[in-house]
Amino acid sequence: MTTQNTGMISRIRSTIETAFYGNNVIQIKSVQEAYQLAKMSPGTVVTDMDVYNAGALGLEDDAKVLLFNDGEVTGRCAAARKIVGDSGITQDTYSGLLRDAVYASRGKKLYHAQVYVGLHSDFMVKANLLIPEGHENILYNWMMNFQATSAEYDAMYKTSKVIEGESEIFIFSDPDWVCSDHPLGMTLFDSDHNCAALLGMKYFGEHKKGTLTLGWSIGSRNGYVPCHGGLKKYTLDSGKTFVASVFGLSGSGKSTLTHYKHDGKYDIEILHDDAFLVSHEDGTSVALEPAYFDKTQDYPAGCPDNKFLISAQNCGATRDENGKCVLLTEDIRNGNGRAIKSKFWADNRVDFIEEKMDAIIWLMKDPAMPPVLNIDDPVLAATMGATLATKRSTAERIVDNAQMDTLVIEPYANPFRTYPLEEDFNKFLKMFRDNGIQCYILNTGHFGSKKITKEVTLECLETIVEADGKYVPWGPLQNVQTINMPGYEPDWSSVRYTESVMGAFEKRMSYLSASDNLFNKLPSEAAKSVDGVLSVLKSMCKQSKIA
Numbered sequence: 053m054t055t056q057n058t059g060m061i062s063r064i065r066s067t068i069e070t071a072f073y074g075n076n077v078i079q080i081k082s083v084q085e086a087y088q089l090a091k092m093s094p095g096t097v098v099t100d101m102d103v104y105n106a107g108a109l110g111l112e113d114d115a116k117v118l119l120f121n122d123g124e125v126t127g128r129c130a131a132a133r134k135i136v137g138d139s140g141i142t143q144d145t146y147s148g149l150l151r152d153a154v155y156a157s158r159g160k161k162l163y164h165a166q167v168y169v170g171l172h173s174d175f176m177v178k179a180n181l182l183i184p185e186g187h188e189n190i191l192y193n194w195m196m197n198f199q200a201t202s203a204e205y206d207a208m209y210k211t212s213k214v215i216e217g218e219s220e221i222f223i224f225s226d227p228d229w230v231c232s233d234h235p236l237g238m239t240l241f242d243s244d245h246n247c248a249a250l251l252g253m254k255y256f257g258e259h260k261k262g263t264l265t266l267g268w269s270i271g272s273r274n275g276y277v278p279c280h281g282g283l284k285k286y287t288l289d290s291g292k293t294f295v296a297s298v299f300g301l302s303g304s305g306k307s308t309l310t311h312y313k314h315d316g317k318y319d320i321e322i323l324h325d326d327a328f329l330v331s332h333e334d335g336t337s338v339a340l341e342p343a344y345f346d347k348t349q350d351y352p353a354g355c356p357d358n359k360f361l362i363s364a365q366n367c368g369a370t371r372d373e374n375g376k377c378v379l380l381t382e383d384i385r386n387g388n389g390r391a392i393k394s395k396f397w398a399d400n401r402v403d404f405i406e407e408k409m410d411a412i413i414w415l416m417k418d419p420a421m422p423p424v425l426n427i428d429d430p431v432l433a434a435t436m437g438a439t440l441a442t443k444r445s446t447a448e449r450i451v452d453n454a455q456m457d458t459l460v461i462e463p464y465a466n467p468f469r470t471y472p473l474e475e476d477f478n479k480f481l482k483m484f485r486d487n488g489i490q491c492y493i494l495n496t497g498h499f500g501s502k503k504i505t506k507e508v509t510l511e512c513l514e515t516i517v518e519a520d521g522k523y524v525p526w527g528p529l530q531n532v533q534t535i536n537m538p539g540y541e542p543d544w545s546s547v548r549y550t551e552s553v554m555g556a557f558e559k560r561m562s563y564l565s566a567s568d569n570l571f572n573k574l575p576s577e578a579a580k581s582v583d584g585v586l587s588v589l590k591s592m593c594k595q596s597k598i599a
Contacts, residue, residue, distance in 0.1 A: 053212040054177055054270075060219045063147040064136065065245035068224045071154045072164055072182050080165045080191065083110040083200045087118075089163070090192035090363075096120050097369050100376035104359050105396055110200060119364045119379060120189035122254045126366040126388045128261060132236040132253070135470045137244065139569050146240055149231070150224075150249050157226055161185040167198035168205055169221065169267035171403035172338045173212040175329055176205075177270055179221035179263055187227050189363070193256045196362050197343045197392055198263065215274050218246065221266045225250040225259060243269040243470035256365050257390065260345055264327050265468040267340055271329040272471055276338075277479045280466040282310025282325035283337055285405050286318045286517050294517050295337075295407050297330075298494070299465045300415030301442050305496040306465075307346060308506070309415075309513060311398060318517070321402045332479065335408030335487065344397060348381035348389040355381075360397035365390045411490045411516055412483070417443045417497025418459065420549075420556035422534045422542055423504050424512035425493040426523055429531040430484035432581040433491030438463045438477050438574060439560040439582075443497065461563045463572075473572045492516055499540045500552075508537055527553070528592045529585060547593060554589045557582055 071077075080086050091098055097119035106115040134141050162182050170176040179198065183191050199205055229237070229251040237252025239262055246269075248262050268278035281299035288294065300306040310325035324339040331337070348367055351357050358381070367389040368380030383389050395401055412433075418441045427433040439461050463469070464476050483489045496509055515521035515535060523533035527544040534542070543549050564579045 053209055053214050054218045054220055055214060055216065060217075060245050062242055062245045063143045064150060064240070064242040064249070065222070065247045067147060067150050067154055068247045068249060069222045071157070071162070071224055072180060072222065074158070074162065076158060076160065077162045077164050077182065080163050080195075081201075083192070083195050084112060086165065086188070086192040086195050087111055087115060089188040090118055090120070093120070093186065093188040096189060097377065099369065099378060101358070101361065101378055103362055104394065108396075109196070109362070109394060110202065117361045117363060117379070118189065118192070119367060119369055121366050121385070125255055126386045127255065128257050129236050129253075130467055132234070132238050134238060134240045136240070136242040137470075138571050143242070150240065153226060153229055153249065153251055154224065156229070157184060163188070163191050165191055165195050166201050167195055168201070168209060169198060169263060169340050170329075170338055171199060171340070171342060173208055174331070174336065174404070175215070175271065175276065175338045176209050176212040177215065177218070177221060177267055178209065179223065179266070181223050181225065181259070181263075183225040184228065187225070187254075189365075190225070190227065190254075190256050190259055193363055193365070193392055194259050194263070197260055197345055198341050215270065218270055218274070220246065221263065222247045223250065223259070223262060223266075224248075225253065227252065227254040241265060241470050246270065257345065261468050264340060265470055268327070268329070268466075268468065269470050272475060275332050276329040277332065277476070277483070278466065278469070279328050279330060280326065280464065280468065281328075282306045283323040283328055283405065283409070284310055285321045285323075285407060287320075288318060288518070293407055294411070295405060295409045296411045296413060296513075296517065297409055298413045298415055299437065299440065300496070301462055301465050301467070302347070304415040304417065304442055304465070305494075305506075305509065306415055307344070309494075309509070312510060314510070314514065317514075320400050321405065322398045322400055323402060323405050330409065330483075332482070337405045337409070339403045342395040342403075344393040345390060346393055348379070348391050349383040351391075352382050353378055353380065357393070357397065360393045362392045362394050364392075367391070408487065409483070409489050411492060412437070412480070413492045413494055413513075413516070414440050415465070415494055415496050416441050418495055418556055419498045419500055420552045421493060421495040422499055422526070422540050423495055423508050423537050424515070424521070424535050425526060426521075426533045427491040427493070427531065428533070429581065430481055430491075431577050432531060432585070433484045434477055434481040435560075435574075435578040435581045436491070436493060437480055438473060438578060439563055440465050441556070441559070459559070461560070472570055473567070474574055477574050477578065502540065504540065508540070512537070528588050532585075544592075550589060550593045554586065554593065557585050557589065561586065
């Protein structure tokens with residue numbers, strides 16, 4: 053629970069929060085009210101698909117899945133993010149532009165909604181969204197994705213742990229905003245003061261991740277490790293538990309691995325597949341949102357999972373054999389079709405896990421890496437997370453002719469960080485070094501040119517859970533081990549392969565060397581750990597060429 057902190061004042065915060073109290077603002081007090089507004093909003097497709105267990109979600113029993121589509125843009129745009137405190141971005145730089153944006157909204161009807169970020173009394177923050185008439189579907193999706201206020205959660209919030217020095221989150225959004233100086237739109241974050249402005253952003257994902265960005269920042273300041281990933285607890289036949297977390301960007305397989313039930317081999321509890329916090333104090337984990345914002349391309353019409361849809365975005369619609377209006381979900385209309393699925397999708401869902409994590413798994417798409425690696429060195433483990441390599445997905449709005457198959461580095465798979473990277477590095481290092489958490493890498497892309505199948509990845513995951521993998525050193529690297537999976541054996545006798553591994557680590561070293569501003573700079577021990585790996589590889593490669 054946050055307090056009314058009068059010290060949390062800034063030009064941007066004051067500009068945003070003041071807009072919430074205008075005489076053109078209408079309070080939306082329930083998800084049912086938001087549903088009715090979205091249902092009647094121009095362009096909404098009211099399908100004939102029922103919302104499962106709608107009453108338990110605060111909706112009328114006859115609620116239908118609503119579809120709303122955007123135009124050209126169907127993904128997040130990292131290039132539009134401006135973070136106050138980052139290099140060259142100050143309160144003065146953007147406060148005038150923001151005042152004009154709020155001023156321009158005075159002739160519009162604005163909707164104000166509230167939700168909770170955090171689903172356990174250990175961590176709950178109230179968030180507020182202000183958005184103009186005409187964007188009722190964004191409003192509805194936001195309330196359904198997070199935990200809308202209700203008698204149950206209002207009572208939980210009142211008795212939740214007080215987060216001293218913080219205040220509620222305030223987000224001002226105007227998707228219709230246009231500025232020639234910002235053709236991509238702008239997402240402006242003043243995370244030190246728990247506020248943001250989302251300008252020119254019609255894609256709902258900007259609102260979801262924008263809200264999580266501020267929630268993660270609050271957690272980071274208050275003894276938590278912000279996590280963009282999935283977490284699940286396994287209970288084995290022996291009664292032993294194993295808590296594993298997977299970190300990866302959209303398309304890396306984190307949702308698949310988080311929700312996989314392993315054919316009933318284990319008793320499984322799922323915290324979430326996208327956003328959670330881990331306490332540094334006691335190792336417990338808290339989910340930040342009840343619902344799931346998932347890609348629809350893997351869920352064709354008739355898929356049983358579609359039973360749990362609440363709403364959909366950027367999907368086609370068609371008539372089935374009975375003349376019913378249904379979703380066309382396989383990314384035919386565009387890439388990155390999305391849907392919000394209710395908490396009922398995972399029948400083993402929990403909002404809090406008391407047991408400490410046993411393993412952190414970085415999900416990468418790096419062709420130099422075999423299907424699974426185990427890293428013994430805590431510094432290298434934290435550094436590999438800080439230099440997590442993967443490929444872009446359709447969830448992102450790609451600009452400047454960037455290629456989808458380009459290998460990119462995204463620290464800890466969290467492009468929504470608004471604080472110095474060193475803070476995350478030190479927190480993960482502490483978990484590896486002091487808390488005995490194991491570190492693994494699962495390559496969910498290709499090994500060389502050979503695709504690593506879902507079945508191979510799941511087999512590797514089970515060996516991690518059951519601690520029965522036969523690990524051997526990864527070539528000359530004694531503090532990095534692998535399992536020689538049939539068909540994916542590293543050929544260290546090949547200079548070409550050794551050079552490909554060197555290239556993977558040289559890319560990381562280049563990233564660390566280029567991160568010279570305070571926002572992305574890491575302690576020298578990070579570069580030293582990568583340099584140690586490169587020294588061993590260069591020595592081996594040199595000897596091979598001599599031989």
